[in-house]
Amino acid sequence: METVLAQKIKNIIFDYGNVIFEIDFVRTQNALLQLGIANVQQFFAHKSHNEIFNDFETGSISPAQFRSKIREAANNMDLSDEQIDSAWNSLLVGVPSPAVHETLLKVKEKYRTFLLSNNNEIHYNWIVDYLQREYNVNDNNHLFEKAYYSQQMFLRKPNVEIFEQVIKENNLIPEETLFIDDSPQHLVGAKQAGLNTLLMDKHPKDLEQFLIDHHIL
Template sequence: MKKIKNIIFDYGNVIFEIDFRITQESLKQLGIPNIETFFGHSGHHNLFNELETGAITPAQFRDGIREIAQNSELTDQQIDAAWNSLLIGVLPETHNVLLEAKKNYRTFLLSNTNQIHYDYIMDYLQKEHNVPNNDHLFEKTYYSQLMKFRKPHVEIFEQVIKENNLNPAETLFIDDTPGHLEGAKKAGLQTLLMTEKPENLGTFLKSNGILI
């Protein structure tokens, strides 16, 4: 690995713990068929891509869930609860690791997310960590639903690089999804696959030569 000056972090299962299996079961309980192909870590229905790129609104997403579940009686609250069951949480120690990394590198957050999850996470951070958002942990934060692109689209990486005048060869991207790393490589970034749980982020960074 060449000398690193900048780090772009993914959020889910790098910093904030998520669990696809819980959400699969929750969506299944709503009446969603073929749940393994409908929503999974390695692939999912295009409804999620559209939500994550801001192509559809949360209301349109919920209507899509009702249509696929063939149940028009599902409430917004039921759908949101099932969808947000993906989100487990983040430890204070993980935030401390990010603050330490920020002292030695220019750090950024790049997350495939959506308005429903974003609103839930911001509320969670305020209640559990007494902070309004993730802004204090990074130089800048990027969320796919606001950028209108999602990983692994090369355009999303190129936007972060351009807006912050980053040298891709000196920039490391960390994600838990191999396919996302391929998009980052196309943009010239160095990449690292997260193979630990978020609670072990500090150990993982140190073992890969990152100064914290």
């Protein structure tokens, strides 16, 4: 991002997966394949996936309903909740180091910062447990002015309405707000809402360097 543009930025909205917290789609594809789901590349991938994941991320279906739909997709009604949750949570790798959280706190000193994550109840609970276990923090709330999760908003990225809700609730001026995400399709919705955007093209462990490269830090 050009220095001139960076100078007008006062607010930053961060995505979570593969910006702050490492996730691995291939691991989950392999796990779903082991459950008996064919065509995993079409069923669950970075840029597109089966509608059940959208429904789960927008709170349209419960964890129990999600598991039932996975059983249907695998054509195996004997799969246990634990087997399904284990396969689904295989996506979640973790925050690469404490330095990532330290970087976010540095950014918070200079900007109003927010988290906007497409998430779901099973993943959210795993992440909270992980953060308590590995980093001795209750959740992500201390890192941002406010954290937003799709399943609590009943909306998901790239729907323009999810960005507009964050903008409205926090009285943000879109031209002064930057959105950072690793998914190109999510940037499209953010641009429609008038936000400046950056595609995260580094590993989460390199978040600080990414922000330096784009004159944010």
